[in-house]
Amino acid sequence: xxxxxxxLVVRVRDGLPLSASTDFQHNPELQExxxxxxxxSKALSLFPDRGVxxxxxxxxxxxxxxxxxxxxxCDARLPAAMAFCFLEDLRWEFTAHMDSAKVALAARxxxxxxxxxxxxxxxxxYNQRGGPALEVTLTEVQEDLKTRPLQILTLEEVEFTNGSAxxxxxxxxxxxxxxxxRTFAFNQRSMLHCIxxxxxxxxxxxxxxxxxxxxxxxxxxxxxxxxxxxNIMCSSLNLIRGVHLIEYTFQDDYEGIxxxxxxxxxxxxxVGQCHLYLFHSSLKRVKSLTLLSVVVVCNCFLFGxxxxxxxxxxxxxxxxxxxxxxxxxLHDRTNDCGV
Numbered sequence: 001x002x003x004x005x006x007x008l009v010v011r012v013r014d015g016l017p018l019s020a021s022t023d024f025q026h027n028p029e030l031q032e033x034x035x036x037x038x039x040x041s042k043a044l045s046l047f048p049d050r051g052v053x054x055x056x057x058x059x060x061x062x063x064x065x066x067x068x069x070x071x072x073x074c075d076a077r078l079p080a081a082m083a084f085c086f087l088e089d090l091r092w093e094f095t096a097h098m099d100s101a102k103v104a105l106a107a108r109x110x111x112x113x114x115x116x117x118x119x120x121x122x123x124x125x126y127n128q129r130g131g132p133a134l135e136v137t138l139t140e141v142q143e144d145l146k147t148r149p150l151q152i153l154t155l156e157e158v159e160f161t162n163g164s165a166x167x168x169x170x171x172x173x174x175x176x177x178x179x180x181x182r183t184f185a186f187n188q189r190s191m192l193h194c195i196x197x198x199x200x201x202x203x204x205x206x207x208x209x210x211x212x213x214x215x216x217x218x219x220x221x222x223x224x225x226x227x228x229x230x231n232i233m234c235s236s237l238n239l240i241r242g243v244h245l246i247e248y249t250f251q252d253d254y255e256g257i258x259x260x261x262x263x264x265x266x267x268x269x270x271v272g273q274c275h276l277y278l279f280h281s282s283l284k285r286v287k288s289l290t291l292l293s294v295v296v297v298c299n300c301f302l303f304g305x306x307x308x309x310x311x312x313x314x315x316x317x318x319x320x321x322x323x324x325x326x327x328x329x330l331h332d333r334t335n336d337c338g339v
Contacts, residue, residue, distance in 0.1 A: 002127040004086055005030055005058065006073040007119050008037055009094055009112075012064050015041035016106060019094075019115040021123055022244070033058050033073045044069050050087075051151040052080060063087040068094065068103060080150055081142045086126050088141065093118050108259060108304050110245060217280055217328050224324050228274055230317045235270030237314075238263045241305070259305060266298040266314070273318065277325045285326060292322045 005027075008020045015038070036053065037060060044064055053060040055076070061083040062071040070087045098112055106112075220228075242263030269291045275281075276288055295318040299311050306314075 002123070003075040003078040004072055004083070004123050004126050005075065006034060006037075007086075007090060007123060008034075008041070008071045009090070009115070009119075010041040010044070010069050010071065011103060011106065012044045012067050012069050015044060017041070017109045018068070018098075018103065018106065019110060019112040019119060021119040022116060029055065029058050030073060033060055036060060037071055037073065041069065041071065047153070048151050050084065051153050052083075053153045059083070061087060063091065065091055066095070066100070070094070081138055081145055082126070084145070085138055085141050086122065089122055090119065093122065106304070111304055113241070113244065113305070217278075217330060220278075221324075223320075224277065224328070227317070227321045227324050228277065231270050231274055231321050234314050234317050235267045235274075238267035238270065242267060259302065262298045262301045266295055266302075269295045269298070270318075273321045273325065277321060277328065280330065288322050288325050292318050 006021055009018045010016060011018060017038075033055060040047070040053065040060065040062060044062070047062075047064075049064045051062055057076050058073055059076050059078075060071065060073055061080070062069055063084060064070075068091075070090045072083060072087060072090075074083045074086075094115065097118065098115065102111070242260050245260045245263065272291050273288070273295075276284060276291070281287060296315060299306070299314050303311060
């Protein structure tokens with residue numbers, strides 16, 4: 001059974017999430033602990049460099065170093081020394097692979113999604129082997145905890161400190177629920193409505209043509225097949241990144257909602273470009289250039305979550321598909337009409 005259930009790396013000064021593990025569990029307490037992780041991350045500068053928030057079945061551990069905090073949700077049966085071994089290993093791994101300058105300049109949530117695989121690997125090592133995987137030994141951590149006892153925090157302290165950090169005390173409704181949670185369903189519906197509206201617009205834009213239209217285009221060429229394959233690859237990457245961010249967006253008070261919208265909108269535009277290349281449509285030039293413009297805007301907006309080479313690849317594929325679409329003519333039927 002897994003004892004380390006979730007891990008998160010955040011920037012201390014503002015609580016910006018940098019990377020996180022992916023979990024597929026629907027444990028209510030785990031989801032609640034993940035919400036509390038985000039609350040703690042907003043006020044890390046006011047907390048000691050390491051601590052624990054104890055729960056009924058799950059505990060939250062955090063370790064801060066050099067402006068970055070490493071946090072985890074662990075089963076209460078896991079010894080504190082083992083939990084901090086994991087966080088120390090996570091710190092070593094992150095420091096070795098990530099540039100501190102990029103951490104300092106990051107402006108959007110989860111700019112280091114590629115580090116998610118390293119977190120998953122460390123979790124697997126600890127959950128399966130039950131011991132440290134990299135530089136830290138259990139004995140060293142145990143001795144350090146004896147020398148510097150671990151500070152135990154309560155949820156009330158966390159909520160009060162977070163409220164103080166934001167200039168006001170956290171307010172609760174008479175039912176005892178956090179008012180931010182009351183907007184969860186509304187915000188989720190708003191996001192889904194936005195995505196659905198965009199999808200409908202693209203379908204109307206790409207699929208509706210004059211009644212009774214049944215015209216064939218010239219045969220697909222080898223460059224056309226290549227462009228379709230590359231465009232499908234780009235659309236898949238956009239969809240995967242967008243879905244990957246949805247979970248974190250719902251848990252981070254929708255701070256990255258526009259990143260999700262940009263990824264999914266780029267995905268839908270790629271699908272629309274494939275449709276325009278394969279099937280005849282009225283106003284093909286207008287639609288093709290509109291989809292290309294949206295892809296360019298989305299990728300420019302995602303600068304920071306993608307590096308320059310990734311952006312150039314996506315833009316080049318979009319331009320290639322657009323050019324081939326505009327140059328693909330209607331099939332000449334005169335040669336087929338023998339007398």
